[in-house]
Amino acid sequence: MTYYVYLIFNGDPVHIMEGFLPAIWCIVWFAISIPVIALGIYKLNKLVKEKREILPLLAVAGAFIFVLSSLKLPSVNGSCSHPTGTGIGAIMFGPAITAVLSTIVLIYQALFLAHGGLTTLGANVFSMGIVGPVLSYLIYKAGMKAKLNFYFVVFLATTLGDWATYIVTSTELALxxxxxxxxxxxxxxxxFSKFVAIFAITQVPLAIVEGAVSALLFKYVIEVKSDILVEMHVLEDSVVRKIRGLSA
Amino acid sequence: MSRKLELIVLALLLIFAAQFFYISSTTNAEYGGADDKPAGVIEQITGGTYKPIANPIWEPPSAEIESLLFALQAAIGAGILGYFLGYYRAKKNYENKLGYKEKSKPESDRHSL
Incomplete structure (x- = not known):
């Protein structure tokens, strides 16, 4: 028993372990997550049909989640935890499509790493694939509207989206x-305060690093492929020119 | 090209690494996740009565294999990232060169006329 309780965290506050939510809560979180994933699949199909040229960018956003969520980094209180990497996808493609990308990563980790789980998949998709990305997306839009520095907005959106993921995981566990x-x-x-206390110490520094790395990836995407971001209304042409002007 | 952002990110990574080295050398926290502080929370709350409703279908047989699979996950992702960023970079480079040629041609034609 203790072994399993220890496994939930296994030093990893990102996902809830297999079997570690009572059945009723598994159903609740699946019921909330499935429609969002379905919407994401629908949007994804539509987007790919209309603009085939976004496929590589989609692969980049998915791959970023893959890389970041595999990086288990040690953190302050002696446990390990990992970033989520969903901010990039949320900013480029919106939260619904990011939910689909996150689901793929979560299934990989549940099947091959006993990390997260199939019964808790709904809850984990809700925290990592839905609430985090929605918050990132909203912060990004608001920040761009306020004409803040682009990289700072990306940093802020990703970092806060990452924190939101842990707060939601704590909420799910506390409920x-x-x-x-x-x-x-x-x-x-x-x-809630007990779960959050564990997560806060682990996640605060990690999310900051994640935000910084996400901003850097965005810089490289803009360098080589800014036209597609403008076309997808992620960035305005004037912002691209400003960034180019500054970094040229 | 400005490298300001790279420098900021590098500085943040160094700070992160420094706090890790500081914490790991001043406390005896075990970095295997064997910390019993988070471990006991659910047990403490429920009094140890909660039984997991399911077990993982398959678990990596050892910590080494788990690390291997995590590394595999990172490698797949990093490969895709590198491939497409490189693809875009080369494509842009090539298009620029081609663009110059196409632009310069009609101009030279006009001059000759």
């Missing part, structure tokens, strides 16, 4: 395991 065994607001809060 399933409220203090006092019965779901009450006080019980929820007590459990």
């Amino acid at each position: 399933a395991f409220p203090a006092g065994d019965v779901l009450s607001f006080a019980g929820f809060l007590s459990s």
Whole structure:
């Protein structure tokens, strides 16, 4: 038993371990996540049909999630944890498509690494593939509207999206395991603060590094392929010219 | 080309590495995730009554194999990233060169006329 409790975190606050949500909560999170994944698949098909030239960019966004979520880095309290890498996909393609990309990575990790799980897939997709990317996307749009520095906005969107993922994971765990065994607001809060305390220390530095690396990847994409980002309304032409002017 | 962003990212990575070395040398935290602080939370809350409803279908038989599969995941991703960024870079380079040729041709034609 202790072994399994330890495995949930296995020092990894990103995903909830296989079997570690009561059945009812597994169903709830699947019920919320499946429509979003379906919407994502629909949008993905439409986008690929209309603009085949985005496929390589899609591969880049997916690959970035693949790389970052495999980087288990040691963190302050002695446990390991890893970044999510979903910010790039959210900014380029929106949250629904990012949910699809995240699902692929989560299934890989659940099947081959016993990392996360199939019963908890719905909950993990909800935190990593939906809430994080939605927040990243919103922050990105708001930041660009406010005409802040582009790289700073990417950094902010990715970092906060990453934190949101952990806060949601904590929420999911606290809802399933409220203090006092019965779901009450006080019980929820007590459990939530316990889970969040573990995650906060681990995730704060990691998310900052993730944000910085994401901004750097964006720089390279803009250098070689800015036209497609303009076409997809990710960036305005004037912003590209400004960035080019600054970095030229 | 400005390398300002690269320098900022490098600085952040160094700070991250430094805090890791500092923490790992001043505390005796085990970096295998064997920290029992997070481990006990669910047990503590439920009093050890919760039984997982499912077990992983397959688990990596050892920590080494788990690392191997994590590395494989990173390698697949990094390969795709490198391939497409390189593809775009070469394509842009080539198109630029081609673009110059095409542009310069009609101009020279006009001059000759």
